[in-house]
Amino acid sequence: MYKIINADFLADNIKRFVIEAPKIAAKRKAGQFVIIRLKDGGERIPLTIADSDITNGTITIIVQGIGKTTKELNTFVAGDFILDVVGPLGKASHIENFGTAVSIGGGVGTAIAYPTAVALKNAGNHTIAIIGGRTKDLVILEDELRQVCNEVYPTTDDGSYGFHGFVTQKLKELIDNGTKIDFVLAIGPIPMMKAVAETTRPYGIKTVVSLNPVMVDGTGMCGGCRAIVDNKTVFVCVDGPEFDAHLVDFQTLERRNKTYREHETESLHNYLCHFDKAFDEGLLSKI
Amino acid sequence: MADLSKKERMKIPRQPMPEQDGFERSKNFKEVNLGFTEELAKMEALRCLQCPKPVCIEGCPVEVKIKDFITLVAAGDYLGAASKIKEDNMLPAICGRVCPQEEQCEAQCVVGIKGESIAIGRLERFVADFEREHGGLRNPEIKTKTGKKVAIIGSGPSGLSCAGDLIQMGHDVTVFEALHELGGVLIYGIPEFRLPKDIVKTEIESLKQLGVDFQTNAVIGFTDTIDELMQNGYDAVFIAVGAGLPYFLNIEGENLNGVYSSNEFLTRVNLMKAYKFPDYDTPVFNVKDKNVAVFGGGNTAMDAVRTSKRLGAKNAYIVYRRSDIEMPARKEEIHHAKEEGIEFILLSNPLKFIGDAQGWLTGVELLKMELGEPDSSGRRKPVPVENSNYILDIDMAVIAIGNGSNPIIQQTTPELQFNKWGNILVNDETMATSKKGVFAGGDIVTGGATVILAMGAGRKAAKAINDYLIQN
Ligand SMILES: Cc1cc2nc3c(=O)[nH]c(=O)nc-3n(C[C@H](O)[C@H](O)[C@H](O)COP(=O)(O)OP(=O)(O)OC[C@H]3O[C@@H](n4cnc5c(N)ncnc54)[C@H](O)[C@@H]3O)c2cc1C
Ligand code: FES
Numbered sequence: 179m180y181k182i183i184n185a186d187f188l189a190d191n192i193k194r195f196v197i198e199a200p201k202i203a204a205k206r207k208a209g210q211f212v213i214i215r216l217k218d219g220g221e222r223i224p225l226t227i228a229d230s231d232i233t234n235g236t237i238t239i240i241v242q243g244i245g246k247t248t249k250e251l252n253t254f255v256a257g258d259f260i261l262d263v264v265g266p267l268g269k270a271s272h273i274e275n276f277g278t279a280v281s282i283g284g285g286v287g288t289a290i291a292y293p294t295a296v297a298l299k300n301a302g303n304h305t306i307a308i309i310g311g312r313t314k315d316l317v318i319l320e321d322e323l324r325q326v327c328n329e330v331y332p333t334t335d336d337g338s339y340g341f342h343g344f345v346t347q348k349l350k351e352l353i354d355n356g357t358k359i360d361f362v363l364a365i366g367p368i369p370m371m372k373a374v375a376e377t378t379r380p381y382g383i384k385t386v387v388s389l390n391p392v393m394v395d396g397t398g399m400c401g402g403c404r405a406i407v408d409n410k411t412v413f414v415c416v417d418g419p420e421f422d423a424h425l426v427d428f429q430t431l432e433r434r435n436k437t438y439r440e441h442e443t444e445s446l447h448n449y450l451c452h453f454d455k456a457f458d459e460g461l462l463s464k465i
Numbered sequence: 466m467a468d469l470s471k472k473e474r475m476k477i478p479r480q481p482m483p484e485q486d487g488f489e490r491s492k493n494f495k496e497v498n499l500g501f502t503e504e505l506a507k508m509e510a511l512r513c514l515q516c517p518k519p520v521c522i523e524g525c526p527v528e529v530k531i532k533d534f535i536t537l538v539a540a541g542d543y544l545g546a547a548s549k550i551k552e553d554n555m556l557p558a559i560c561g562r563v564c565p566q567e568e569q570c571e572a573q574c575v576v577g578i579k580g581e582s583i584a585i586g587r588l589e590r591f592v593a594d595f596e597r598e599h600g601g602l603r604n605p606e607i608k609t610k611t612g613k614k615v616a617i618i619g620s621g622p623s624g625l626s627c628a629g630d631l632i633q634m635g636h637d638v639t640v641f642e643a644l645h646e647l648g649g650v651l652i653y654g655i656p657e658f659r660l661p662k663d664i665v666k667t668e669i670e671s672l673k674q675l676g677v678d679f680q681t682n683a684v685i686g687f688t689d690t691i692d693e694l695m696q697n698g699y700d701a702v703f704i705a706v707g708a709g710l711p712y713f714l715n716i717e718g719e720n721l722n723g724v725y726s727s728n729e730f731l732t733r734v735n736l737m738k739a740y741k742f743p744d745y746d747t748p749v750f751n752v753k754d755k756n757v758a759v760f761g762g763g764n765t766a767m768d769a770v771r772t773s774k775r776l777g778a779k780n781a782y783i784v785y786r787r788s789d790i791e792m793p794a795r796k797e798e799i800h801h802a803k804e805e806g807i808e809f810i811l812l813s814n815p816l817k818f819i820g821d822a823q824g825w826l827t828g829v830e831l832l833k834m835e836l837g838e839p840d841s842s843g844r845r846k847p848v849p850v851e852n853s854n855y856i857l858d859i860d861m862a863v864i865a866i867g868n869g870s871n872p873i874i875q876q877t878t879p880e881l882q883f884n885k886w887g888n889i890l891v892n893d894e895t896m897a898t899s900k901k902g903v904f905a906g907g908d909i910v911t912g913g914a915t916v917i918l919a920m921g922a923g924r925k926a927a928k929a930i931n932d933y934l935i936q937n
Contacts, residue, residue, distance in 0.1 A: 201688055201689070202688070205687070205688070215645055219738070219744065219745045219746060220746050221737065221745075221746035221747040222645075222737070222747070246746060247746060261645075262645040262681070262682050263682065264643070264645070264682035264683075264684060264688070265684075265687065265688075266687055266688075267684065267687060394729060394732055394733065394737070394747075395643070395644065395732065397643050397684055397709075397871065397873065398709070398710055398871050398872065398873065399709045399710070399711070399728055399732070399871060400711065400726060400728045400729035400732050401711045401713065401726040401728065401729055402725070402726075402729040404720060405720075406720060411713065411719070411720065416872070416873070430720055430824070433722060433823070433824040434720065434722060434824075436722070437722045437723075437750070438748045440751075441742065441743075441748030441751075442748070444743055445742075445743050445746060445748070448743050
């Protein structure tokens with residue numbers, strides 16, 4: 179049982195949890211993730227470790243409520259317990275002083291890009307963050323990033339805040355304006371990561387993405403998380419999660435991630451029905 | 466009855482195992498074999514000729530005193546029989562169900578030369594179940610505490626049996642398990658209909674009562690390395706992490722939606738209970754009225770194909786490149802699979818998977834094979850029949866062609882020595898590795914093998930670890 183010490187919404191439907199897990203806190207490095215299981219009968223889902231506090235023995239995860247498990251997790255509050263948290267899993271980000279490094283986060287992907295941005299900055303890079311959201315409220319962690327990065331550019335699809343357009347357009351603008359970029363890390367929805375890869379490819383800028391396949395064990399035992407990188411099959415949980423964006427077969431990743439689409443819809447539907455019922459009965463007064 | 470002549474004993478036929486009807490059970494996950502009744506067990510025990518030199522024991526990897534326990538069964542002393550088995554085998558309820566007896570003890574049985582051998586496995590299962598159901602589980606004596614601490618990595622049969630022995634020798638034992646549940650392949654691999662999970666849980670519960678400490682969600686290598694465990698006060702370590710890296714066929718289309726490794730498919734269904742979706746959250750491909758092919762001929766393949774049938778598959782095929790004589794699965798599993806309506810497509814090799822525009826699996830191209838000269842394993846080698854390709858329509862595929870070694874321990878423990886397949890190199894007598902105080906056993910040493918061998922290795926290691934702890 180892992181206790182939630184603190185929980186707060188960063189945006190509508192995006193929640194930050196500080197969880198007591200001293201061993202993981204002491205060990206984890208930027209880029210690594212945990213697998214959690216909320217309760218008996220729950221599924222195992224991977225979540226990137228956004229931050230940790232060794233003194234207090236806590237890790238931070240940031241969760242967007244999309245499927246049943248993430249939506250249910252987002253009803254958890256400080257003092258609640260998560261049944262299983264295992265980690266830190268996966269390989270840590272490869273960090274070095276590249277020169278100028280751009281860390282791009284799309285939506286909740288910003289949470290995943292954040293720890294790597296911190297690590298890049300600590301390694302001596304001139305660090306730029308481009309953080310996108312559909313609309314103003316979905317741009318997260320701007321204040322936190324401003325404290326560590328040299329430049330921070332929020333972007334919104336609808337122009338409600340910051341740069342009006344996609345993160346890739348902002349990136350292209352920087353490149354065209356003569357910023358010499360040596361390294362790009364992009365984390366977010368698959369179409370966004372694919373677009374970033376295509377943006378940097380003509381310039382030969384080293385670009386890394388963090389993949390988000392469906393996982394079960396997270397230890398290399400099942401092969402369910404396999405993806406194609408450089409025309410070879412990899413197990414994302416142990417060989418990744420970060421890979422060279424220019425070598426990733428995004429189409430296969432996107433397709434494989436749809437394997438359980440119908441199940442997910444059913445599961446969410448069932449959950450929301452129960453949820454509504456519980457809500458009507460006033461059982462969810464705690465949220 | 467006990468003073469039957471040899472001739473009279475030989476006349477008694479091998480007693481049949483009561484089982485669920487084939488059609489009925491192909492729709493449920495309840496155990497297939499129902500177990501001997503007392504009458505059947507006694508009758509079966511009377512078939513034993515009480516050989517002066519019981520060769521059956523030579524066939525048992527842990528040398529269970531088979532003749533002695535069968536004598537006790539014939540006399541109706543089932544609890545005594547259970548204790549007798551437990552002198553050598555800590556997990557008889559499990560081994561009685563999953564050991565390949567027909568290749569081990571029963572293959573040696575003298576009665577089997579002319580007739581059918583004694584059903585040793587069924588008797589073993591009977592006494593273990595009797596003991597459990599009649600509250601006969603007794604806690605063994607524990608020696609005075611030595612103050613030494615041992616870390617065991619992995620909670621499969623190898624880790625559990627090592628833990629059981631070491632705790633009785635007076636050491637403190639902690640078992641670290643990567644998953645959220647204990648039991649290894651016994652829990653996530655072998656299905657409920659062959660090995661009810663309650664049996665595994667009872668075994669683990671009794672270890673807990675003896676004082677074994679279990680820590681789940683601990684991936685050694687990541688959560689703690691072996692060096693860190695030793696720095697944190699563990700005097701010795703036993704690595705029993707199993708095989709745990711699924712092999713794929715490395716053919717085109719293997720990443721289409723609907724293609725699984727057996728590990729993933731069985732883990733989803735057994736460990737995560739996907740067959741109870743949506744009551745349980747984890748999904749698995751919906752095979753209802755669909756066609757499923759499982760590639761391979763071992764126990765894992767049989768488990769996967771029979772599981773898919775139970776999930777509602779219309780046609781469930783085994784595709785195997787040799788003939789059924791070469792199949793490594795237990796004979797009983799092959800027999801049960803056939804009874805449940807599994808179709809066997811033998812002497813066929815997959816060339817590529819075929820998918821639709823959305824990337825869902827629709828078929829597999831197969832090539833027929835014929836048997837040629839024996840290969841290095843002594844089995845006749847399958848050779849392709851030219852131009853015999855054809856396409857089998859399938860919606861789901863499970864690849865069950867074995868497991869390699871999971872690399873996590875190798876990557877995080879520099880001093881250990883491995884062979885080229887990633888198996889840990891050990892001293893056969895002591896299971897000691899190249900790193901001081903570190904021992905290893907089970908599938909991580911042998912490659913995918915059997916429960917009884919993994920268990921035997923755990924016990925051997927326990928003895929050696931005890932010696933090591935006394936000397937150091
Ligand atoms: C589907 C299937 C059916 C089978 N059927 C039979 C049968 O009928 N009869 C038979 O005799 N054998 C059978 N076998 C083989 C048998 O199950 C294995 O040989 C046996 O379980 C090996 O035991 P083990 O203790 O070495 O490893 P495992 O049972 O594999 O247990 C290893 C444990 O270690 C854990 N682990 C791995 N890495 C780490 C780490 N870094 N840190 C912490 N924990 C870790 C794993 O999660 C696992 O729980 C079958 C195997 C499968 C897959
Ligand atoms: S999640 Fe099972 S191998 Fe990666």
